[in-house]
Amino acid sequence: MDSIVVQGGQALKGSIPIAGAKNACLTLMPATLLSEEPLTLTNAPRLSDIRTMTLLLQSLGAEVSSLAEGGVLAMSSHDINNHTADYDIVRKMRASILVLGPMLARDGHAIVSLPGGCAIGARPVDLHLKALEALGAELDLREGYVHAKATGGRLKGGRYAFPIVSVGATENALLAAVLAKGTSVLENVAREPEIMDLAQCLRAMGAHIEGEGTDTLTIEGVDRLHGATHPVVTDRIELGTYMLAPLIAGGEVTLQGGRRGLLEAFCERIEAAGAEVTEGPEGLTVRRANGPMRAVDVETAPFPGFPTDLQAQMMAMLCTAEGTSVLDEKIFENRFMHAPELTRMGAKIDVHGGTATVTGVDRLRGAPVMATDLRASVSLILAGLAAEGETKVSRVYHLDRGYEHVVRKLSGVGAKIERVKDDV
DSSP states (O other), X not given: OEEEEEEOOOOEEEEEEOOBOHHHHHHHGGGGGGOSSOEEEESOOOOHHHHHHHHHHHHTTOEEEEEGGGTEEEEEOSOOOOOEEOHXXXXXXXXXXXXXXXXXXXXXXXXXXXXXXXXXXXXXSHHHHHHHHHTTEEEEEETTEEEEEEGGGSOBOOEEEOSSXXXXXXXXXXXXXXXSBSEEEEESOOOOHHHHHHHHHHHHTTXXXXXXXXXXXXXXXXXXXXXXXXXXXXXXXHHHHHHHHHHHHOEEEEEETOOGGGSHHHXXXXXXXXXXXXXXXXXXXXXXXXXXXBOOOEEBOSTXXXXXXXHXXXXXXXXXXXXXXXXXXXXXXXXXXXXXXXXXXTOEEEEETTEEEEEOOSOOBOOEEEOOSHHHHHHHHHHHHHSBSEEEEEOGGGGGGTOSSHHHHHHTTTOEEEEEEOOO
């Protein structure tokens, strides 16, 4: 098992290229199941979760080829010969549930295992299932699997209002509705850039969709979709993560391909804490505006609010900010598992339920720490950039699910960081 070792105290200077969005790519890949013609994704991230989705699609009969050193995914689902998404693959990643809607829409039946993924709360799939039922699906949960079929062999247009905003459920319902017979209206949907990216890809394949970026999607079902080539949108979570690096370590970094519109609420919070964010033709340039960072309160919310996937990284930055900050986690329960590890590095953090109070300290101290999930792992690496001495982050296999070439990207702007093999 690998660890990442960081020597703190190095100011950062240079540029970091930002990859295509993991969460967008994992949503776009199942769209290949909707058509017999090829779907090609460019700007794809090189991550273990992408490999897991590749294995899942291949297990269903899809052809998936990784080109340009993984930056291009060429897919074809002309011969889907299996409609069961097996537990052994699905358990590794929650996004696997997104094959349910497309298989059900195209062929009228599917069997999909209930998913796994990071242990950051229940994240139930009931909203996915209720939305599909509104489109005419008959569902039966048996022995950990969702057995789904469409009455009469084809889904029908319907209306569903999500009781709470859910990105994954919005995506599954949209993937299903594009081939349903008639008009579907989905209300209180997620508005994340990944949803807009999916809608744009499906439209390029011939789908009739209106309303992406608003809280209501209207979909006029079509009989078939054709092939397309689509670029994956920039990863706003990787973008925000590396925007925090110079605020934690000092210096100035340009994030290539970054756009403020992907992270407006996040930009407002870090600017309130003392960051200077400049948008240019190359991307976003970030540095401390004047002196040390200051405390600021944060409340996570669905897009366009502050992303829950940047809460852990923001906490790492606030650990050395002047004053006391309050972070309210409104999306997932049990998402402060990084707090005890940051405390091992000298941070002052008090957690009560979904609220964490962070009192800034003069400096963090390097320590051996353990990653508990994807975003926690990178938050500890960021904290290590500011810590005195050496920080060793273990269990970094989480990191490979969401960040490509972390060591290369941070060392390229001056960080002292390396990945090491642990002794068995």
